Amino acid sequence: MSAVTVNAKINGDPVEFVCEPDETLLDVLRNRLGMTGAKEGCSTGDCGACSVTIDGRLTCSCLVLGAEVEGLNIGTIEGMANGEKLHPLQKKFLEHAALQCGVCTPGFLVAAKSLLDHNPKPTETEVRFALAGNLCRCTGYDKIVRAVMDAAAEMRRA
């Protein structure tokens, strides 16, 4: 296998990395770039724990090859807070106790932010459908949905 050199942007910063051609973006983020926010759950695109955005579009980083992102803009959970200042979604997840073990949380936050970027005033049904690609085995989802609805309301007021 011959390694591939890739230039991309992650959370706005230019990044250069070398990866194997069959290595996923998720593995590149975690193992080569030390960005362990995106989690590996299923590796088959079903659980959403590895959610990132590519050129603003939500996707599972386990379903993308590292080599594919040449020249593209990747958004990860590491880019969500502004320094020490948490994003309203992150704050509301804490307030509503919308997590227990926390493995699914980065994926939920990235997916929820992607939803609110496109739809600032979602209904509860829309939130549930938009987050159907993220699995949580702890919370039963209600607290997550409440946190997202509350964050959306707060962001509309801001």
Added chain:
Amino acid sequence: MRYERPNTLQAASQLLAKEKGSAYVLAGGTDLLVRLRTGFVEPDLIVDIKRVAVTRTIAKGATGWKIGAAVTGAELGENAALKKAWPGVVEAANLIGSKQVQGRCTMTGNLCNASPAADSVPALVAAGAKAVIVGPKGRRTIPVEQVPVGPGKTSLKKGEIIESLLLPARPARSGDAYLRFIPRTEMDIAVVGVGVSLTLDAKGVVKDARVALGAVAPTVLLVPEAAKAIIGTKLDARAMDALAAACSAACKPIDDKRGTKDYRIKVAGVLAKRAARIALDRAKGSK
């Protein structure tokens, strides 16, 4: 494994044709990456076609729509004009997977994955879609129903790549719809899927129709008898019953964990009526 990202489909086709080992086309990758990760396939070569501009484009011309092979489900859903012309096709494509999967998955991939239960395929078949294929011997265009030949198998030859899918322009008073049955509300694989496309005359009589069924045979089925059952009618109760009977009669399903043969045969008829009703309402509402 080698990863190549050529700038033209001709170059992509040559790479695939020359490869002595196993070679795969990569567009959205939502099926291929899963197979790669689980060891189901061990490619020697992956050819990413996303750098080829035509594969990323939705174009509307005089004869209809041209949808590039790498256009994602999310992009289809955001194209208001396409959604207006072919709501059933777009809805079907948007049923595939989650938001995350929609960000990557493509109708051409859904077609080439050749699953009998592929959601976009019955809608495409009902729409009369065609696949434009680029290969070592040049270009050819075939009806989409001729692409899958069995579960996981296509009629594409070595070196051939689907460049785009063509959807015809819509005559006045036309509508289409796709419905699937799943035991959940989201993120599931069709137990049965039905695509219906129809055009009415000025009096509201069906003058043209195509009906396709998914997940009830080794490949998606075009069912001419079902179309025949509604052409020349106003989709009254009798025509609806004839449609359902024709659909049920065309099914050649298997028993599996998602449903039994008998269940699939019954549901195919029920869903066909519901999809036809939606297509009819859309045709009446369209100019």
